[in-house]
Amino acid sequence: MRIGRSTVMILLISLVVGFSIIAVFPTFSDAQSESKTFVTHSGAVVQTSGKIIDPLYAVSTVEFDPMEYLRDFNYGDVSQLSDGTVLREFTIIAEDDKIMEVSPGVFYNVWTFNGTVPGPTIRATEGDLLRIHFINNGSKEHTMHFHGIHPAGMDGVFEPVGGNGGQFVYEFEAGPVGVHPYHCHVMPLEEHIVHGLYGVFIVDPKEKRPPADEMVMVLNGLDTDFDTENNFYAANTIPFYYQHHPIQINTDELIRVYVVNMVEFDPINNLHLHGNLYKYYPTGTDLVPSFYTDMITLSQTERGIMEFEYKYPGKYLFHAHKVEFSEKGWVGIFLVNNSTEKDTVELDYGS
Numbered sequence: 112m113r114i115g116r117s118t119v120m121i122l123l124i125s126l127v128v129g130f131s132i133i134a135v136f137p138t139f140s141d142a143q144s145e146s147k148t149f150v151t152h153s154g155a156v157v158q159t160s161g162k163i164i165d166p167l168y169a170v171s172t173v174e175f176d177p178m179e180y181l182r183d184f185n186y187g188d189v190s191q192l193s194d195g196t197v198l199r200e201f202t203i204i205a206e207d208d209k210i211m212e213v214s215p216g217v218f219y220n221v222w223t224f225n226g227t228v229p230g231p232t233i234r235a236t237e238g239d240l241l242r243i244h245f246i247n248n249g250s251k252e253h254t255m256h257f258h259g260i261h262p263a264g265m266d267g268v269f270e271p272v273g274g275n276g277g278q279f280v281y282e283f284e285a286g287p288v289g290v291h292p293y294h295c296h297v298m299p300l301e302e303h304i305v306h307g308l309y310g311v312f313i314v315d316p317k318e319k320r321p322p323a324d325e326m327v328m329v330l331n332g333l334d335t336d337f338d339t340e341n342n343f344y345a346a347n348t349i350p351f352y353y354q355h356h357p358i359q360i361n362t363d364e365l366i367r368v369y370v371v372n373m374v375e376f377d378p379i380n381n382l383h384l385h386g387n388l389y390k391y392y393p394t395g396t397d398l399v400p401s402f403y404t405d406m407i408t409l410s411q412t413e414r415g416i417m418e419f420e421y422k423y424p425g426k427y428l429f430h431a432h433k434v435e436f437s438e439k440g441w442v443g444i445f446l447v448n449n450s451t452e453k454d455t456v457e458l459d460y461g462s
């Protein structure tokens with residue numbers, strides 16, 4: 112039997128189509144196997160690799176400037192009680208539906224106090240009365256748990272505040288002197304913390320510390336694919352931010368950094384400063400430094416105060432000496448300018 116030209120053509124076309132399907136299919140199936148299904152906190156079902164949550168989450172609803180956060184201290188609304196005690200009132204609103212672009216193209220569902228991660232830096236002087244009007248506009252229960260000294264009923268653990276407008280007033284005396292974290296304490300705690308419900312609480316001594324260029328660094332991690340391992344690390348949430356936007360300081364000027372480690376999942380974090388050493392006050396509770404070092408190690412919620420001055424101008428790195436963390440974003444630069452004239456930084460204690 113003779114094979115006609117048309118039959119040959121059909122055979123050739125079949126072979127080409129067949130090989131094309133074989134060539135394409137593995138790629139397609141690989142892509143499918145990388146994709147996972149997640150149910151978001153709001154109940155939406157999302158198919159994503161987890162690294163980039165799309166297409167549902169394509170617009171950031173959080174405006175956060177790490178440079179602004181760095182030196183932003185919230186002293187509250189200040190008034191005085193009849194016995195002379197300073198009253199500082201704050202309103203803190205929790206939400207759990209915001210989307211933040213944490214790195215270009217990487218969107219993450221953040222849970223926030225007053226709209227950002229970290230929440231506002233709450234600052235008071237030892238002995239002040241703090242009154243915090245807490246409103247939970249989230250969909251889950253949340254609380255505010257402060258590290259420090261306060262009555263049991265103000266601990267934010269056994270008094271969960273319901274979502275959709277639940278309220279609670281935390282009231283306690285500011286103390287002890289130092290730098291402390293505050294965070295949500297609703298279970299599963301790991302989930303509520305890693306999504307961003309934390310911030311810094313500074314208690315100044317009555318006699319004040321010497322004037323300085325002061326800043327806050329919260330060391331944090333982001334688990335953007337929900338596998339209980341961090342994908343990114345940072346000082347103040349945005350990976351590599353202070354590397355691309357160096358923190359400008361001056362020679363011969365006292366720098367004071369309030370540093371708080373809020374990294375979940377990894378048992379320790381650390382901080383190394385280049386070209387210098389710093390005085391270190393663990394938890395900031397003592398006015399005399401405990402160490403003079405270029406390296407501190409911090410477990411979860413461990414914190415302290417660093418003080419240093421740069422003698423020589425130029426660029427100096429600061430970063431986790433746990434190299435994995437620095438390579439995944441926890442690295443920054445101090446750009447030290449030559450100060451011919453030493454400026455005195457006037458501190459506004461809000462009173």
Ligand SMILES: [Cu+2]
Nearest residue numbers: 253295297303
């Ligand atoms: Cu919570």
